[in-house]
Amino acid sequence: LAAAARADRGRAPTPRDEAARMTRDNDSAAVAELDRLDEAVRSAPAGDTSAQIALWRQTVRLGTWFFIARGSEDQPRPYAVAADQGPMICLYSSAARADEAARALGLADDETGSVPLLGVPVPAAIDYVASFGAAGVVGVALDHPRIGHHIPLGNLALLKAWSADG
Numbered sequence: 351l352a353a354a355a356r357a358d359r360g361r362a363p364t365p366r367d368e369a370a371r372m373t374r375d376n377d378s379a380a381v382a383e384l385d386r387l388d389e390a391v392r393s394a395p396a397g398d399t400s401a402q403i404a405l406w407r408q409t410v411r412l413g414t415w416f417f418i419a420r421g422s423e424d425q426p427r428p429y430a431v432a433a434d435q436g437p438m439i440c441l442y443s444s445a446a447r448a449d450e451a452a453r454a455l456g457l458a459d460d461e462t463g464s465v466p467l468l469g470v471p472v473p474a475a476i477d478y479v480a481s482f483g484a485a486g487v488v489g490v491a492l493d494h495p496r497i498g499h500h501i502p503l504g505n506l507a508l509l510k511a512w513s514a515d516g
Contacts, residue, residue, distance in 0.1 A: 375445045376412045383408050384443050388497045405499060409443065409492060410512045415475035416442040418452045419466040426468055428482075429457065436488035438500055439479050445469065447493050454495065473513035480506045 387408055390401035409415075417428035418440065429452070430437045442448035445467055452458055452465040459465070470478050479490050483503045491500040501509075 374413070376414055376443060378444075380408070380412055381443045381447070384493070384497065388499065391499060402499065405492075406501060406505075406509060407512055409441075410472060410476075410509050412443055412472055414469045414471050415479075416445050416448040417468040417470070418442070418448050418457055419468045420457075423466075426466065428468060428479075429455075430482075430487060431491060431494055433489070433491070433500070435502070437486060438489040438491045438494075439482055439487055440491050440494040441475070441479065443493055447496060451494060451496065473510055476506050476510045476513060479503070 384405065387401060387405040391405055394401045419426040420429050421427045428439045428441075430439045440451070442451060448467050449465045457465065479487075480503055487503060489500045489502045490506070491498055
């Protein structure tokens with residue numbers, strides 16, 4: 351992946367870089383479908399949630415959710431934004447989108463230019479995000495700032511059920 355490919359610039363690869371290299375990125379067609387569904391959500395009449403449901407169902411169909419890793423290498427945590435509702439973890443539909451967002455948000459390493467990523471397979475990623483509720487996280491945002499739709503952590507149980515449906 352992009353972060354792992356840059357890891358050898360000026361330093362030895364870390365375990366996080368190696369994990370990113372071994373994680374396959376999601377299918378580009380599945381990620382492009384999220385863009386189409388994003389447009390459907392934005393153009394849906396007020397009160398019509400069918401496009402939102404389709405967007406989140408598609409998100410659950412991704413093989414892996416990616417996160418911009420913050421903190422130490424031995425205890426990484428996912429990047430979160432401060433929303434009006436409270437902190438929201440940013441999940442990304444692809445490693446490329448996570449890398450792009452990190453650069454746009456000024457989160458790349460100043461010295462190496464690398465962007466450490468975490469790749470967590472679905473459905474374990476749903477549990478991973480839910481575990482941050484104890485730390486005060488209230489929701490999850492998709493492909494921030496590109497798409498940015500979000501759901502409260504309480505809705506993750508629904509996503510978990512959808513993941514079991516296949």
